[in-house]
Amino acid sequence: xxxxxxxxxxxxxxxxxxxxxxxxxxxxxxxxxxxxxxxxxxxxxxxxxxxxxxxxxxxxxxxxxxxxxxxxxxxxxxxxxxxxxxxxxxxxxxxxxxxxxxxxxxxxxxxxxxxxxxxxxxxxxxxxxxxxxxxxxxxxxxxxxxxxxxxxxxxxxxxxxxxxxxxxxxxxxxxxxxxxxxxxxxxxxxxx
Numbered sequence: 799x800x801x802x803x804x805x806x807x808x809x810x811x812x813x814x815x816x817x818x819x820x821x822x823x824x825x826x827x828x829x830x831x832x833x834x835x836x837x838x839x840x841x842x843x844x845x846x847x848x849x850x851x852x853x854x855x856x857x858x859x860x861x862x863x864x865x866x867x868x869x870x871x872x873x874x875x876x877x878x879x880x881x882x883x884x885x886x887x888x889x890x891x892x893x894x895x896x897x898x899x900x901x902x903x904x905x906x907x908x909x910x911x912x913x914x915x916x917x918x919x920x921x922x923x924x925x926x927x928x929x930x931x932x933x934x935x936x937x938x939x940x941x942x943x944x945x946x947x948x949x950x951x952x953x954x955x956x957x958x959x960x961x962x963x964x965x966x967x968x969x970x971x972x973x974x975x976x977x978x979x980x981x982x983x984x985x986x987x988x989x990x
Contacts, residue, residue: 802934809938812914813946820874820983821910823976825946827881828903830972831895833958833965834951839896843903844943850907852936858915859922859932868989870912875987877906878980885973889966 813821828847832840857863881902888895918935922928957963 802930805931805934806938806941809935809940810942811938812935813939813942820878820913820980822946823980824874824878824881824906824910825943826950826972827878827885827976827980828899829947829950830882830969830976831885831889831892831899834955836896837951840947840951841944843899844947845940846900847903847907847910848936848940848943850904851911851939852907852932854908854911855915855918855935856928856932858912859918859928861919863912864915865912866989867916868987870909870915872984872987872989873909874913875980875983877902877909879977879984881906882973882977882980885969886977889969889973 812818813825825844825847828843829840832843854863858865881899884898884902885895888898914935918932922931954968957968958965
């Protein structure tokens with residue numbers, strides 16, 4: 799059980815640490831189109847990302863799928879660029895944007911899952927079974943993502959209700975900022 803909690807802590811750190819800016823930006827881009835009233839939809843959205851992340855992490859750890867880490871490190875910010883661009887382009891079609899975000903979260907979660915695969919592969923090489931470590935890691939990741947979402951929703955609540963910021967302005971501001979940061983990351987990580 800001690801190993802389970804170690805991997806749970808690793809999953810938590812994978813999304814909460816200062817080194818996890820790319821994951822935090824992705825969650826911010828996904829969440830930007832929602833409000834605090836959409837908390838159930840947000841839980842499903844975050845879980846869809848974790849499912850995609852879990853699938854690829856398991857396949858990569860079992861050495862079923864292996865992609866060059868330089869390509870993965872490039873593709874991760876590309877997913878953030880596309881998600882934030884989607885928010886900007888579809889800001890006037892909120893319902894379609896929200897439906898599309900579920901697919902983006904699941905699909906892009908597959909790419910993000912490969913980002914931790916090499917580390918996980920080395921750590922789990924000595925483990926008898928990968929089930930418990932991966933379960934602990936993914937539960938920690940899910941808890942961390944929910945914490946990030948709650949922080950974003952609290953900030954959004956204050957902005958909308960106290961400072962009277964318009965929701966469309968919030969989506970545009972956040973998505974534009976995330977787009978710029980993630981585009982810079984992607985350009986710095988071009989693997990060719």
